[in-house]
Amino acid sequence: MNFKQLHLNRPILRAIAEKGYDNPTPIQELAIPVILERKDIVASAQTGTGKTAAFALPILQQLYDKQDSGKKGKKIRALIISPTRELAIQIEENFKAYSTHTLLTSTLVFGGTAIDPQKEILKKGVDILIATPGRLLDLHKQDVINLDYVETLVLDEADLMLDMGFIDDVKKIERLCPSTKQTLLFSATIPYKVEQLANGILDNPTRIEVSGTTSGAKGVSQLLYFVPKKDKNELCLHLLRNTIKGKIIIFRRTKYGVDKLEQTLLKNGYKAVSIHGDKSQSMRQEALNDFKKGDANIFIATDVASRGIDIHDIDAVINFDLPSVPETYVHRIGRTARAGGTGSSYSFCDAGEKNYVIAIQKLIRKHISVEENHPFPLDPKAKPIKHVKKSGGSKHKKGRKSNRSKVKKKRWY
Numbered sequence: 001m002n003f004k005q006l007h008l009n010r011p012i013l014r015a016i017a018e019k020g021y022d023n024p025t026p027i028q029e030l031a032i033p034v035i036l037e038r039k040d041i042v043a044s045a046q047t048g049t050g051k052t053a054a055f056a057l058p059i060l061q062q063l064y065d066k067q068d069s070g071k072k073g074k075k076i077r078a079l080i081i082s083p084t085r086e087l088a089i090q091i092e093e094n095f096k097a098y099s100t101h102t103l104l105t106s107t108l109v110f111g112g113t114a115i116d117p118q119k120e121i122l123k124k125g126v127d128i129l130i131a132t133p134g135r136l137l138d139l140h141k142q143d144v145i146n147l148d149y150v151e152t153l154v155l156d157e158a159d160l161m162l163d164m165g166f167i168d169d170v171k172k173i174e175r176l177c178p179s180t181k182q183t184l185l186f187s188a189t190i191p192y193k194v195e196q197l198a199n200g201i202l203d204n205p206t207r208i209e210v211s212g213t214t215s216g217a218k219g220v221s222q223l224l225y226f227v228p229k230k231d232k233n234e235l236c237l238h239l240l241r242n243t244i245k246g247k248i249i250i251f252r253r254t255k256y257g258v259d260k261l262e263q264t265l266l267k268n269g270y271k272a273v274s275i276h277g278d279k280s281q282s283m284r285q286e287a288l289n290d291f292k293k294g295d296a297n298i299f300i301a302t303d304v305a306s307r308g309i310d311i312h313d314i315d316a317v318i319n320f321d322l323p324s325v326p327e328t329y330v331h332r333i334g335r336t337a338r339a340g341g342t343g344s345s346y347s348f349c350d351a352g353e354k355n356y357v358i359a360i361q362k363l364i365r366k367h368i369s370v371e372e373n374h375p376f377p378l379d380p381k382a383k384p385i386k387h388v389k390k391s392g393g394s395k396h397k398k399g400r401k402s403n404r405s406k407v408k409k410k411r412w413y
C-alpha cells in the first residue's frame with residue numbers, strides 16, 4: 001500500500017514525500033482509514049512504529065477539508081495530550097512538518113516553563129494544540145483555552161500517562177471537550193487500567209494493534225552479559241572502547257545511577273549527556289539537542305524521562321540496569337532499529353537481576369544470546385534462581401580449572 005491509496009490530500013502527500021516516507025507503516029495503514037471515518041480508536045503501538053503520523057495525518061486531512069480559510073479567530077479543533085514535554089515537542093514537530101503546505105497551525109503548551117508566552121500564542125488562535133495535562137488545565141482555569149470546538153482528542157502514550165498519575169486530569173480534560181468529539185487513544189501496552197479508561201471515555205472504539213511490544217524489536221541483535229554489579233562500569237567502558245561504536249543510548253534505573261555513569265564516562269573522555277526527571281526542562285532539551293546534533297554520542301537516561309523521545313539513527317542500546325518490567329526491555333531496545341533499520345542491544349545482568357531476564361525471555365518468547373567472552377564474568381556460584389535445573393547427579397570435581405563450562409550447560413536463562 002502507498003500513501004495515495006489512503007486518500008490523503010495533495011498538500012499532505014507533498015509533505016510526506018518531503019519527509020522521505022515511501023510507504024505507510026503498519027499502524028498507519030490500519031489507523032488512517034478508521035480515523036478518517038471518524039471512529040474512536042484504541043491503538044496499541046509503541047514509539048518507533050510511526051504512530052504519530054498515524055494520528056497526525058488523518059487529523060490534518062480532516063481539518064484541511066473543513067479549513068476556515070486560515071484567517072483570524074482560529075479555534076482549537078484538535079487536541080493532543082502527551083504525558084511528557086519531550087514527547088509533546090516531538091508531536092508538534094511532526095504536525096508542523098506534515099502541515100507545511102496548508103494554512104493549519106499548531107502550538108505546544110507544557111509545564112516547567114513560563115506560562116505567559118504560551119498565553120500570548122494561544123490568544124492568536126490555533127487549530128491544533130499539543131499539551132501536557134497539568135499545563136492545559138492551568139490555562140483552561142485561567143480562561144485562555146476554549147475546548148468547546150475540539151473535534152478530535154488524542155491521548156498519546158496512555159499507559160505512561162496513567163503511570164504518571166494523570167488519570168484524573170485526563171478524565172477532566174475529556175469532559176471539557178464536546179461529547180461529539182472523536183477520541184483516539186494510543187498506548188504502548190493496554191493494561192487493565194488503560195482498558196478501563198478506554199471503556200469509560202471512548203465510544204465503541206475500533207481496536208488496532210501492531211506487533212512489537214511482545215515480539216522484541218525486529219532487526220535488533222540482542223546480547224546478554226552476566227557481570228557483577230561492581231564491575232558494570234568497567235564492562236561498559238570496555239565495550240565502549242572495543243565493541244560499541246556510534247550513537248548509543250544507555251538506560252539506568254535511577255536518577256542517581258544516570259548521574260554517576262555520566263560522570264564516569266565524562267571522566268574517561270566520552271561525550272555523554274543525560275536526562276532524568278530531576279533535571280530542568282532546559283537542561284533536558286539541551287542534552288537532547290546535543291545528542292541529536294552529534295555533539296555527544298552517548299545519551300544516558302531513565303525510562304520515564306526517555307519515553308517517547310524519537311532520536312534517529314541509534315546504533316546501540318545498553319541496558320546498564322535491567323528493567324523490572326519486561327515490556328520496558330522491549331521499549332528500550334526498540335530505540336534502535338527504528339523504521340526498519342538495524343541495531344544492537346547489550347544488556348548487563350548482575351546476580352540480583354537474573355529473574356528479570358527470565359521474565360523478559362518469557363515475554364519476547366526467545367533466549368537472548370549470552371556473551372561469555374568478556375573480562376568481568378559473574379561468579380558462576382552466584383545463582384539466586386530457585387528453579388535452576390541441576391545437570392544430573394555428577395558432582396563438580398575438586399581441583400578443576402573452572403566450573404564455568406558446567407554452569408554453561410545448565411542454561412537457566
Ligand code: AMP
Nearest residue numbers: 021023024025047048049050051052310
Ligand atoms: P513515531 O513512532 O511516531 O515516534 O515515529 C518514529 C519515526 O518514524 C519518526 O522518526 C518518523 O519520522 C518516522 N516515520 C513515520 N512514518 C514513517 C513512514 N511511513 N516511513 C518512514 N518513516 C516514518
